[in-house]
Each structure stands twice: as C-alpha cells, then as structure tokens.
Amino acid sequence: MKNSVDTVRLDKWLWFARFCKTRTQANKFCREGNIRVNRELVAKPNHLLKPEDVLSFILRKRILIIRVISVGTRRGPFSEAKNLYQDLSGSDKTLRNKTSNSTGIRAAGSGRPTKRERRAIDQLNDPFK
Numbered sequence: 001m002k003n004s005v006d007t008v009r010l011d012k013w014l015w016f017a018r019f020c021k022t023r024t025q026a027n028k029f030c031r032e033g034n035i036r037v038n039r040e041l042v043a044k045p046n047h048l049l050k051p052e053d054v055l056s057f058i059l060r061k062r063i064l065i066i067r068v069i070s071v072g073t074r075r076g077p078f079s080e081a082k083n084l085y086q087d088l089s090g091s092d093k094t095l096r097n098k099t100s101n102s103t104g105i106r107a108a109g110s111g112r113p114t115k116r117e118r119r120a121i122d123q124l125n126d127p128f129k
Contacts, residue, residue, distance in 0.1 A: 011045035
C-alpha cells in the first residue's frame with residue numbers, strides 16, 4: 001500500500017494548488033475528463049498524484065502543463081500554493097476563439113452598436129452567413 005504522505009487525490013491537489021476555488025469545483029472539473037496525468041486521460045477525482053507527475057488541462061482559456069513538485073498537506077495562501085507545482089506551459093499558450101479578433105471590439109464608452117454596425121460586425125465575424 002502506498003504511503004498517504006507521498007500521494008494525494010487529484011481533486012484535493014487541484015484545490016490545494018488553488019486551481020479551483022472549492023473542493024466540489026475541483027471534483028467536478030476532474031469528472032469532466034479534461035485532465036491528463038502523464039499523458040493519460042483521467043476522469044476520476046480519486047486518481048492519486050505523486051511528485052514529478054505532469055498534468056495538462058485547459059483552464060480559463062489557457063492550456064496549462066504543470067509538474068507536481070509536492071503533494072501538500074493543506075490549502076494555504078497563494079505563496080505556499082505556488083511551491084506545490086512548476087508551470088511548464090508557455091505564457092502565450094491561449095485558446096483563440098473565432099470572435100476574439102479585434103473587428104468586433106469597440107472603444108470603451110462609445111455606446112452600443114447600431115443595427116447597421118452590428119450587421120457589419122456579424123459579416124466580419126462570419127462572412128459566409
């Protein structure tokens with residue numbers, strides 16, 4: 001049997017490392033099946049993590065690749081949580097959606113677009129519509 005100090009549940013570690021605000025949110029995030037541990041897809045929150053495991057997942061439109069340094073013992077402040085992992089992903093690895101281009105963005109305070117402007121924006125975003 002593995003020593004409980006050397007391993008920790010995946011959902012608990014995501015909560016310790018402050019990737020999720022609550023343990024319930026971490027559990028749900030794990031059950032969605034979008035997390036890979038050492039290149040293997042994991043859909044169970046009770047998967048045991050150990051130091052040197054590599055996690056990859058998408059969070060807030062960013063692709064994160066994380067190496068587990070320590071399993072931790074509690075959910076502490078951010079300064080303590082950032083010592084639990086090493087971020088291996090580049091800072092520019094973001095997911096880009098179709099509407100993220102600058103054609104549909106208006107200057108702050110310029111008001112709502114008119115019907116004509118809205119049609120022009122829609123035409124730029126989806127020219128085959």
